[in-house]
Amino acid sequence: MFVIITYDVGEKRVGKVCKKLREYLDWTQNSVFEGQIQKGKLTKCLSELKKILTEEDSIYIYRIENPNHLRKDVIGQNRSFDRIFL
Numbered sequence: 186m187f188v189i190i191t192y193d194v195g196e197k198r199v200g201k202v203c204k205k206l207r208e209y210l211d212w213t214q215n216s217v218f219e220g221q222i223q224k225g226k227l228t229k230c231l232s233e234l235k236k237i238l239t240e241e242d243s244i245y246i247y248r249i250e251n252p253n254h255l256r257k258d259v260i261g262q263n264r265s266f267d268r269i270f271l
Contacts, residue, residue: 187249188227189219194242201237202244205230221252 190210194202203212209230210218222230227246234244249255 186224186227187219187221187252187255189217189247189249190244191217191247192242192244194238194244198237198239198242202234202242205233205237 188210190206192202192206193216206212206218209222209226210220213219231244231246238244
């Protein structure tokens, strides 16, 4: 499946959440990750994230079961943080 994950977490946990998500998905914008992932790996990723989060944090997961129905339009520069920083 294809997923888009966004997060809003406390400043002290941003780095940990970002690092964890980079193990599983592509970092596309600040606080936004996306990519293909198997259901089992997504479950593992979310379980690991829950250990980092507190009650004030939030993570949104958008699941696209059929990527044929996904259309992504980018206005402006199509950024990939991996390409910018590597």
